[in-house]
Amino acid sequence: MEEKKKILTYAGLKALEDELENLKVVKRKEVAAKIKEAREQGDLSENAEYDAAKDEQRDIEARIDELEQILKNAEVVVEDEVDSDKINIGCTVAVYDEEFDEEIEFKIVGSTEANSLQGKISNESPVGKALLGREVGDEVVVETQAGDITYKVLKIERSI
Numbered sequence: 001m002e003e004k005k006k007i008l009t010y011a012g013l014k015a016l017e018d019e020l021e022n023l024k025v026v027k028r029k030e031v032a033a034k035i036k037e038a039r040e041q042g043d044l045s046e047n048a049e050y051d052a053a054k055d056e057q058r059d060i061e062a063r064i065d066e067l068e069q070i071l072k073n074a075e076v077v078v079e080d081e082v083d084s085d086k087i088n089i090g091c092t093v094a095v096y097d098e099e100f101d102e103e104i105e106f107k108i109v110g111s112t113e114a115n116s117l118q119g120k121i122s123n124e125s126p127v128g129k130a131l132l133g134r135e136v137g138d139e140v141v142v143e144t145q146a147g148d149i150t151y152k153v154l155k156i157e158r159s160i
Contacts, residue, residue: 005075007110007123009090013076016112020067023060031057070112077110087131087156089123095131095140095151103154108132127151 008016031053038050077090087093092107107120108131114122121128127149130142134153142149 004073006070006073006112007089008074008076008112009109010076012109012113013071013074016067016071016074020064020071023064023067027060028057031060085135085156087134087153089132090158092157093131093153094155096154098150098152104151106131 034053035050035057038044038047038053041047041049044050077088087108089108089110092105094103094105096103105119106127107118108123108128109120111122111124114120114125123129123132126144127142130140131151131153134140136153136156138153140151140153142151
């Protein structure tokens with residue numbers, strides 16, 4: 001079964017590549033040194049430092065595997081192919097929330113990069129799905145568990 005493509009912006013791809021490089025080059029060596037140091041303390045059966053270092057090593061290797069899978073299935077959004085008049089992945093969008101009378105800014109990204117605390121929403125989220133393909137001036141109704149939210153698209157910026 002073919003894995004689902006992971007859509008990334010160029011910045012997201014670069015961040016994942018940098019994290020992978022850091023884990024392979026720096027973190028692996030650090031944890032290997034911790035394991036060696038803990039082994040030198042003798043009895044491993046009750047050695048908390050050894051157990052912690054082995055747990056850390058397992059977590060690092062799991063994250064390396066995860067990143068390699070993501071990168072293997074990555075599809076990068078190419079800036080030249082994005083229609084700047086329509087909302088697409090990689091765009092920063094300013095919308096007006098009619099219910100709360102406020103302007104909100106979102107960056108539409110692939111699900112791998114989504115981080116609501118940084119204003120990055122997934123193209124697969126209800127808001128992301130509703131905004132894709134819309135233009136400045138469009139009103140968008142988003143169905144959520146808390147009820148419908150109406151946004152008006154104010155501005156679209158290409159920010160890939």
